[in-house]
Amino acid sequence: MPKMRAIQVSRPQGPFEMVEREIPEPGAGSVRIKIQACGICHSDSLVKEGGMPGIAYPRIPGHEVIGIVDAVGPGVAGWKPGQRAGIGWNGGYCGYCGACRRGDFFACQTSTLITGLTSDGGYAEYMIARAEALARVPEELSAVEAAPLMCAGITTFNSLRNSGARPGEVVAVLGLGGLGHLGVQFAAKLGFKAVAIARGQDKEPLAKSLGAWRYIDSKAQDPAAELSKLGGAKVVLATVTAGDAMAAVLGGLGINGTLLVVGAAASLTLSPAQLLGGRHSIKGWYSGTSIDSEDTLAFSALTGVRPMNEVFSLERAAEGYERMLSGKARFRAVLTTGN
Numbered sequence: 568m569p570k571m572r573a574i575q576v577s578r579p580q581g582p583f584e585m586v587e588r589e590i591p592e593p594g595a596g597s598v599r600i601k602i603q604a605c606g607i608c609h610s611d612s613l614v615k616e617g618g619m620p621g622i623a624y625p626r627i628p629g630h631e632v633i634g635i636v637d638a639v640g641p642g643v644a645g646w647k648p649g650q651r652a653g654i655g656w657n658g659g660y661c662g663y664c665g666a667c668r669r670g671d672f673f674a675c676q677t678s679t680l681i682t683g684l685t686s687d688g689g690y691a692e693y694m695i696a697r698a699e700a701l702a703r704v705p706e707e708l709s710a711v712e713a714a715p716l717m718c719a720g721i722t723t724f725n726s727l728r729n730s731g732a733r734p735g736e737v738v739a740v741l742g743l744g745g746l747g748h749l750g751v752q753f754a755a756k757l758g759f760k761a762v763a764i765a766r767g768q769d770k771e772p773l774a775k776s777l778g779a780w781r782y783i784d785s786k787a788q789d790p791a792a793e794l795s796k797l798g799g800a801k802v803v804l805a806t807v808t809a810g811d812a813m814a815a816v817l818g819g820l821g822i823n824g825t826l827l828v829v830g831a832a833a834s835l836t837l838s839p840a841q842l843l844g845g846r847h848s849i850k851g852w853y854s855g856t857s858i859d860s861e862d863t864l865a866f867s868a869l870t871g872v873r874p875m876n877e878v879f880s881l882e883r884a885a886e887g888y889e890r891m892l893s894g895k896a897r898f899r900a901v902l903t904t905g906n
């Protein structure tokens with residue numbers, strides 16, 4: 568049997584192990600992807616550290632995957648070997664449950680399929696993916712460029728485009744990391760007055776180079792007061808994982824403004840009275856499904872939005888993961904297989 572290299576985690580808090588495994592065969596409704604690149608996302612820590620109950624180990628993490636369809640299982644329509652494909656967090660959906668029939672495929676009620684968590688993911692040379700979870704990848708994007716768009720990209724693009732903000736309105740992006748550096752680019756290219764909020768004056772040139780209209784240094788300035796001076800934000804996209812940083816911008820929302828949360832903070836403390844006068848709301852956002860990924864890739868190819876990446880070969884997965892965890896990666900760590 569032909570073999571592949573893969574990085575697996577055998578138990579919660581266990582090390583990344585480089586192993587040889589048999590190349591898997593796609594079953595009904597699935598394809599095999601010959602993987603070229605896979606981004607390292609903070610959510611990979613759910614596998615590495617054991618943050619989610621029910622994960623079957625050993626598990627190959629990774630849900631920012633770009634590659635080439637290499638084999639097609641029975642019953643798959645629309646895909647053939649040789650096509651470029653990407654897969655993100657959403658690992659598929661049934662199509663027949665109530666949520667799916669209402670078009671809310673992300674909330675499929677019969678199965679929760681998460682790439683690299685409930686099935687093996689992209690820290691490998693090959694993986695199996697359900698066909699409905701695949702996105703088409705435009706030629707303009709390299710595999711390394713496209714990979715982070717499958718989670719960090721879709722999360723920021725899809726939340727912003729569904730936020731209700733209109734071109735010309737003030738949209739702030741809180742945080743300038745893996746998600747935020749893409750969020751600022753998308754906000755600018757979507758035609759918003761993009762305001763970047765981060766800690767430290769040194770990040771202003773970066774924010775401006777990403778297309779920010781204004782920059783707010785939350786260490787030196789009160790971000791709520793500064794946003795109010797700009798007329799208030801229609802939307803603040805919160806990409807940080809600190810609840811107190813989110814609470815600190817609430818006062819900067821404009822009338823009918825929304826705090827749009829995509830950062831998985833542990834808690835958020837606020838006074839509900841703050842929400843009343845301006846009819847403010849707080850909303851969470853799920854990244855999206857394959858068609859949203861495809862739209863994210865196409866929009867990025869069209870407008871020039873690109874992630875800034877640090878690239879690691881597959882065998883350096885542990886190093887790339889540590890770099891991501893340290894918060895020092897500028898701005899996304901991506902594994903390449905050599906395929």
Ligand SMILES: [Zn+2]
Pocket residue numbers: 608609610611630656718719
């Ligand atoms: Zn992710």
Ligand SMILES: [Zn+2]
Pocket residue numbers: 660661662663664665666667674675676677678
């Ligand atoms: Zn369903």
